[in-house]
Amino acid sequence: MPGDIFPPPRLPMLLLLVLSVLGASHGCLQDPASAYRFTGIVCRLTYPAAVVLNEKTTKVIEAAFKHARYPSVKGEKSMLFIGRVLYGLDNLEIHNLSIGQSVFELRPGEGIAMEISNVSAVFKGTIQYGYGSWLVSLSHSIDFEVESQIDLGINPRLYCGNDKVAADTSDCYLNFHKLRLHLQGDREPNWLKKLFTDFITFTVKLVIKGQICKEINKVANILADFIQDTAKEFLRIGDIGVDIGINTVPVITANYIESYHKGLTIYNNATSVISDSVFHPGLLTENRMLYFWVSDQVFNPILTAAQQDGYLKLNISGPELTELFKTSLSSATPEFIRKCLLESDSSQLRVWSSSVPYLNTSKLGTRVCAQASGELDCGGQGALFFKTDVAVDVTASYADKKLFLQGKRPQIVVLQAELPSQNQQLDDVQLEFIREAVEKIGIPKALSVLQVEITKMLDNQGTYLFDIFNPEVIPQNGSVVIQMDFGFPHHLLVEFLQKTLQ
Numbered sequence: 001m002p003g004d005i006f007p008p009p010r011l012p013m014l015l016l017l018v019l020s021v022l023g024a025s026h027g028c029l030q031d032p033a034s035a036y037r038f039t040g041i042v043c044r045l046t047y048p049a050a051v052v053l054n055e056k057t058t059k060v061i062e063a064a065f066k067h068a069r070y071p072s073v074k075g076e077k078s079m080l081f082i083g084r085v086l087y088g089l090d091n092l093e094i095h096n097l098s099i100g101q102s103v104f105e106l107r108p109g110e111g112i113a114m115e116i117s118n119v120s121a122v123f124k125g126t127i128q129y130g131y132g133s134w135l136v137s138l139s140h141s142i143d144f145e146v147e148s149q150i151d152l153g154i155n156p157r158l159y160c161g162n163d164k165v166a167a168d169t170s171d172c173y174l175n176f177h178k179l180r181l182h183l184q185g186d187r188e189p190n191w192l193k194k195l196f197t198d199f200i201t202f203t204v205k206l207v208i209k210g211q212i213c214k215e216i217n218k219v220a221n222i223l224a225d226f227i228q229d230t231a232k233e234f235l236r237i238g239d240i241g242v243d244i245g246i247n248t249v250p251v252i253t254a255n256y257i258e259s260y261h262k263g264l265t266i267y268n269n270a271t272s273v274i275s276d277s278v279f280h281p282g283l284l285t286e287n288r289m290l291y292f293w294v295s296d297q298v299f300n301p302i303l304t305a306a307q308q309d310g311y312l313k314l315n316i317s318g319p320e321l322t323e324l325f326k327t328s329l330s331s332a333t334p335e336f337i338r339k340c341l342l343e344s345d346s347s348q349l350r351v352w353s354s355s356v357p358y359l360n361t362s363k364l365g366t367r368v369c370a371q372a373s374g375e376l377d378c379g380g381q382g383a384l385f386f387k388t389d390v391a392v393d394v395t396a397s398y399a400d401k402k403l404f405l406q407g408k409r410p411q412i413v414v415l416q417a418e419l420p421s422q423n424q425q426l427d428d429v430q431l432e433f434i435r436e437a438v439e440k441i442g443i444p445k446a447l448s449v450l451q452v453e454i455t456k457m458l459d460n461q462g463t464y465l466f467d468i469f470n471p472e473v474i475p476q477n478g479s480v481v482i483q484m485d486f487g488f489p490h491h492l493l494v495e496f497l498q499k500t501l502q
Contacts, residue, residue, distance in 0.1 A: 028160030040263020163245030
């Protein structure tokens with residue numbers, strides 16, 4: 001095998017939504033620069049993308065308000081001339097919720113500042129009360145409503161939580177512009193309303209603030225887990241999985257948020273290793289909405305697992321096989337192959353990867369090297385076996401919700417070609433036909449099947465539901481960059497809200 005062509009193989013709230021779209025022993029490192037060499041996948045979300053996602057933030061905040069469960073509050077208060085008043089607030093529920101504008105700011109090295117204005121809601125519940133020093137239990141009740149108008153501020157801090165992007169929203173505050181109590185029923189005395197107005201409004205403020213901020217933190221982390229679990233399943237192919245746990249705390253600048261993921265292949269209870277990644281932030285720009293940087297050290301173990309799991313094989317028979325060999329070739333068709341295609345009703349071509357493929361990406365494209373074997377079975381007429389070394393530069397593009405693969409600069413060496421049933425080796429002219437057929441028929445057919453199958457896989461994971469604009473796959477030395485603009489993935493939000501509000 002020529003070493004210059006075939007190198008040896010080796011086994012090597014909505015801002016969180018896209019971050020999460022994407023554990024080793026070193027854990028979560030404190031310094032992002034020290035984590036680069038362990039990083040297989042990087043996700044960069046730029047400010048324009050954050051603006052698009054922020055437009056839907058109100059849906060997550062709405063889910064937090066509606067999903068919050070407000071605890072009952074009990075206590076007592078001493079009143080002049082009346083004595084002790086026992087009280088309880090129960091069955092507090094939210095109604096008529098509406099949420100206004102949401103704005104945000106990326107604060108370099110700190111986090112994300114978010115403000116949601118004009119949150120209007122009616123809180124309904126029941127007051128249980130009794131008064132007099134002789135009272136030993138509450139004996140009266142009255143329904144009430146509290147009209148409110150609130151501005152909500154959240155300063156989420158992103159951190160590593162069990163190898164995932166997690167959010168700490170404990171820096172959360174509510175400003176109440178209006179909090180008005182309405183007691184139900186005309187028979188209640190005015191002094192009762194006066195007694196409870198200040199107290200209840202103050203208590204409701206504390207209850208609402210405590211539960212809403214708590215629920216926002218809960219919902220934010222449910223969202224983070226949901227998206228990261230979705231991404232994990234997105235990258236799973238049968239028994240082949242990818243660990244997308246993060247290596248370090250996401251980096252926030254004024255222009256983007258960036259997260260660093262392990263990208264380790266998991267197959268047959270074994271996990272690949274990345275310890276010499278070439279990532280550096282300067283490899284990505286800031287003029288597109290979303291970037292994914294993916295190292296060759298992510299792709300190669302996936303190819304290894306795919307080969308071992310039997311994915312890299314193809315069977316072609318019948319009219320499809322005959323049609324393939326209508327491709328114009330400069331080499332004369334050997335008589336055995338001509339008869340096999342024309343006279344056999346059961347001819348079949350099987351091709352498979354007989355060694356672990358290896359890829360190496362440069363700015364010219366991704367060079368894929370593999371040993372490919374094939375068998376043309378002509379039924380009773382015998383079979384042709386051949387083995388080749390193949391190297392080809394593959395470039396990828398994505399348009400109209402389909403993946404396209406193109407092969408350039410193919411290099412093929414025929415290692416073996418024989419007719420076992422006739423104990424016959426093919427001569428040089430016949431070998432040249434095999435070489436040319438692999439180049440002009442085999443490689444294009446393999447790439448066309450691969451691009452169809454990968455597109456199907458992406459569709460099964462819901463990629464077609466995303467509005468992806470002008471995606472580009474840019475090869476670099478040792479990695480590829482996938483960059484794009486996008487529309488909001490509404491189906492993920494709907495699925496998340498349904499899951500959260502169950």
